[in-house]
Ligand SMILES: NC(=O)C1=CN([C@@H]2O[C@H](COP(=O)(O)OP(=O)(O)OC[C@H]3O[C@@H](n4cnc5c(N)ncnc54)[C@H](OP(=O)(O)O)[C@@H]3O)[C@@H](O)[C@H]2O)C=CC1
């Protein structure tokens with residue numbers, strides 16, 4: 001499988017370049033990142049990729065005959081890249097967050113019409129996919145729930161894509177169980193924002209940004225006399241790579257657009 005990485009100079013993109021280059025069944029054929037165009041990939045990602053320079057535009061994927069594009073960029077760029085992939089018949093594995101729901105639906109239509117497929121997941125860490133699944137299981141049995149996500153201080157979007165996905169799945173599980181929005185008893189909001197943002201389904205989301213953190217999330221459920229906390233910690237960006245490689249290997253056999261890692265893991 002010939003793979004091109006979009007956002008190759010970023011925190012996650014560099015890790016993806018290394019993971020693809022190390023995988024015996026995959027070939028790293030292109031690396032795109034406009035801000036680092038022309039720089040040798042050995043310098044950018046610290047891997048042995050003789051002759052591979054960072055390219056400035058996605059058109060490099062055509063020249064390099066890439067079969068799969070892996071996108072870890074920023075939402076507006078990812079949206080343009082994915083439209084390009086659907087149009088040019090290049091499969092896409094996407095981890096970029098912050099793409100609005102309506103745009104995801106537009107992309108679903110485009111990939112349904114395309115010879116290429118797309119796997120889009122807000123979190124490629126297998127532990128994070130399990131966290132979301134465990135939250136769905138807990139949701140019908142607990143009265144209240146709030147999400148606290150904690151990330152490094154270089155993160156551009158808030159709240160995280162993982163938190164929004166978790167909120168959506170927990171809200172759907174609550175609704176299926178006949179539960180409404182979680183109770184919110186605050187009467188006097190002394191400091192605006194103190195109760196976080198309210199995701200669809202009424203679930204409160206709190207975003208923490210601090211140096212030293214990587215990617216962490218706590219989902220706290222409450223019921224009379226008890227609480228249940230489900231937490232996932234990514235201490236290193238290598239944690240996302242098994243999921244990314246799984247998606248790269250499976251994307252050609254999953255028609256249309258697949259949302260989340262769950263379907264690839266069998267849940
Ligand atoms: N799904 C998952 O498992 C995970 C998802 N993420 C998400 O991935 C995304 C990237 O995160 P991270 O690596 O930390 O961010 P970075 O800012 O470190 O990396 C993004 C890179 O993409 C580059 N870029 C911008 N526009 C383009 C373009 N059109 N083509 C190619 N490259 C482009 C940026 O360049 P410049 O800086 O010059 O703009 C930057 O080098 C975020 O949305 C984040 O939330 C992160 C971790 C895991």
Ligand SMILES: O=C(O)C1=N[C@H](C(=O)O)C[C@H](O)C1
Pocket residue numbers: 097122123124151152155156159160161162163214215216
């Ligand atoms: O920007 C990050 O770092 C991460 N982004 C993703 C998100 O927004 O959920 C996944 C993970 O939390 C790391």
